[in-house]
Structure formats: structure tokens, C-alpha cells
Amino acid sequence: MATSKLGRTLVICNPAAQSGKGAQGGAFVKRTLDAYSSAVSGYSYYETTSPGDGLRKAKAAKNYDTVIAVGGDGLIHEIVNGLMAISAEKRPRLGLVPMGSGNDYARTLHLALNDPMASLGQTINGTPVKLDLGLVNGVYFCETCSFGLDAAIALDTMKTRVPGGPHGTRLFAQSGYRIFKNFTHGYKYKATVDGSSFSGEEIAFACQVGPTYGGGYHICPKASPVDGLLDLCYNTKIPSKPAILALFTGARMGLHAKSSAIAFKQFKKLKVTFEKQPPCQVDGEPLEGSTFEITSVPAVLEVLVPNSSQWNPNPTKVDRPSVTDGLLGTKLADKLRNSNQG
Numbered sequence: 001m002a003t004s005k006l007g008r009t010l011v012i013c014n015p016a017a018q019s020g021k022g023a024q025g026g027a028f029v030k031r032t033l034d035a036y037s038s039a040v041s042g043y044s045y046y047e048t049t050s051p052g053d054g055l056r057k058a059k060a061a062k063n064y065d066t067v068i069a070v071g072g073d074g075l076i077h078e079i080v081n082g083l084m085a086i087s088a089e090k091r092p093r094l095g096l097v098p099m100g101s102g103n104d105y106a107r108t109l110h111l112a113l114n115d116p117m118a119s120l121g122q123t124i125n126g127t128p129v130k131l132d133l134g135l136v137n138g139v140y141f142c143e144t145c146s147f148g149l150d151a152a153i154a155l156d157t158m159k160t161r162v163p164g165g166p167h168g169t170r171l172f173a174q175s176g177y178r179i180f181k182n183f184t185h186g187y188k189y190k191a192t193v194d195g196s197s198f199s200g201e202e203i204a205f206a207c208q209v210g211p212t213y214g215g216g217y218h219i220c221p222k223a224s225p226v227d228g229l230l231d232l233c234y235n236t237k238i239p240s241k242p243a244i245l246a247l248f249t250g251a252r253m254g255l256h257a258k259s260s261a262i263a264f265k266q267f268k269k270l271k272v273t274f275e276k277q278p279p280c281q282v283d284g285e286p287l288e289g290s291t292f293e294i295t296s297v298p299a300v301l302e303v304l305v306p307n308s309s310q311w312n313p314n315p316t317k318v319d320r321p322s323v324t325d326g327l328l329g330t331k332l333a334d335k336l337r338n339s340n341q342g
Contacts, residue, residue, distance in 0.1 A: 058082025072100020
């Protein structure tokens with residue numbers, strides 16, 4: 001039984017996240033946990049050095065109460081899969097200090113983005129809530145899984161991202177306009193969703209736990225991590241290129257949902273087979289194959305959710321300007337601000 005807010009805590013940081021700002025976020029977390037000793041019952045700190053480090057470290061975290069991810073969606077994806085390898089009775093809860101370019105899972109949870117002071121305060125004082133995950137071909141995802149041109153955009157952002165260059169929504173938009181402008185065909189598929197079959201030629205085929213991907217594109221505006229279902233967004237026809245570009249632009253605010261070319265389904269189980277292997281991304285990471293089985297895994301991972309989040313069982317209103325003082329206390333907040341500036 002934990003004797004503090006977070007109990008025995010493992011902090012896993014990707015120092016390269018957000019062009020190196022992940023290291024600053026990790027250093028801030030260490031200073032805070034050193035100063036705010038009542039938050040934890042001791043903590044360990046680990047910085048990743050290569051892909052897969054986060055997964056391996058989280059997979060071995062059965063003796064911890066909480067694992068805090070300091071980084072972007074890629075690190076969170078690794079940690080989620082590591083935690084899910086631990087039996088349910090020994091599985092630590094997950095906390096987030098989002099320090100990435102997209103931060104889509106953090107957006108779903110209503111965490112402060114790239115602001116370690118605020119997001120760590122939200123996490124320390126958050127409420128553990130059991131949230132849904134998705135599972136595709138044995139790989140868990142906490143936010144998104146998409147295919148074809150949809151996925152090609154997400155994967156292209158990973159290849160073209162450079163330190164100091166565009167990132168997040170801006171980079172996703174640049175990749176999307178280039179790919180949609182130059183496409184010549186979609187990816188033909190056959191799908192079965194909860195026993196109902198349909199087929200099509202894909203330009204959009206995204207399965208979501210939460211509403212967004214691509215740094216805030218509301219691809220499935222009604223998706224919820226607490227309803228036990230996944231949400232599918234797909235095209236029912238292929239519009240003209242100008243119309244496709246307009247739909248892509250509107251997707252930033254969820255306006256594509258009004259188009260007759262776009263449809264939505266909620267589901268528990270989906271199987272889709274493509275005529276040829278399409279690009280596929282899972283929380284921004286590549287996944288290969290031509291047949292995919294996707295299922296909802298309801299209420300399976302305990303996550304520390306901000307008290308102001310709509311997913312909190314009893315949400316409370318927190319004014320953004322005073323979020324740090326309100327969550328950490330004015331004296332501690334001032335101390336941490338001063339140490340951060342120094």
C-alpha cells in the first residue's frame with residue numbers, strides 16, 4: 001500500500017524529446033520530487049538512450065506503484081506496452097509529464113503540454129482512473145492506430161522532423177498537404193466490424209482511443225477513453241483533390257465530420273485486410289502487415305488523470321493561470337520557479 005501520493009515511483013525520461021527539452025523536463029521532475037518528499041515513497045530516475053528502452057524499463061517495473069513518463073507519444077507508447085506485460089495485480093499506474101511534439105495522449109487527458117511544472121502538479125494530485133486501450137496484432141495503443149495515406153502522414157512527420165524545425169500540428173499539416181496533393185490511389189481493403197462487413201478504398205482509416213492525432217487533429221471528435229469502445233473514422237468515397245485538402249484542413253477542428261465522404265463507427269472488434277501492405281502507425285510508431293485485428297481493451301490501465309479532466313469521476317474546474325499554485329501550493333511553486341530560472 002502506497003504511503004504517499006505516488007508511492008514508490010519510477011521516472012522514465014526521453015531526454016531527446018521535443019528537440020532536447022525532454023532533458024530539461026526530466027531535471028525539473030527530479031528537483032521537484034527531491035523538494036516535495038511527501039509526493040513519493042522514494043523514486044528512481046532513468047533516461048532512455050535508444051528505441052525500446054522505455055518498454056524494457058517499464059516491463060521490469062512491477063515493484064513500483066507509479067511510472068511517470070517524461071517525453072512524447074513515442075515514449076508513452078513504449079511504457080504502456082511495458083506496463084501491460086505486467087500482471088494486473090502488480091501493474092503500476094501511469095503518470096505523464098508530456099514533453100513531445102504531438103502530445104496527443106496528453107491532450108486527451110487534458111494535461112498541460114510541454115510545461116513540466118504544471119503537468120507534474122496535475123499528475124501528483126491527479127486521480128487514478130482505469131482507462132481503455134486498443135490492441136492491434138498484439139501491440140497496445142493508448143491513442144491512435146491508422147492505415148494507408150492516413151498513416152503515411154504520421155510516419156512522414158517522424159522522418160522529416162529536424163531539431164528547431166516545424167513540429168506538432170504544423171509539421172503534420174505540411175506532411176499531409178504534400179502526401180494528399182501527390183497521391184494517385186488509395187488502399188483497397190475489406191473489413192469486418194463487430195460482425196458487419198464492408199469494403200472500400202482508403203484515404204482515411206483511423207481507429208482511436210482518444211479524439212486526436214497529429215498534434216491535435218480531431219479525427220474522431222467523440223472518442224472517449226472510458227466508454228469501452230474504439231472509434232473508427234473512414235472515407236466512404238474519394239473526393240477530388242481540392243476537396244480532400246479541404247477535408248484535411250477542416251479535420252484540425254473536427255469539421256471533416258460534417259462531410260458525406262466521411263463516416264464513423266464505434267466498435268469492440270475490427271478486422272481489416274488490405275490488398276497490398278499499407279503504411280500503418282500505432283501511436284506514431286510503424287507497424288507492418290496487411291491484415292490487422294484491432295480490439296478495444298476496456299478499463300485496463302490505471303492512469304493519473306488531472307482533477308479538471310472530464311474523464312475524472314468528479315471533475316473540478318482549475319483556472320489555467322493558477323494551476324501550479326493550486327496544485328503544488330504557492331510556497332513550493334515559488335521555490336520551483338526560482339530553481340528553474342536559476
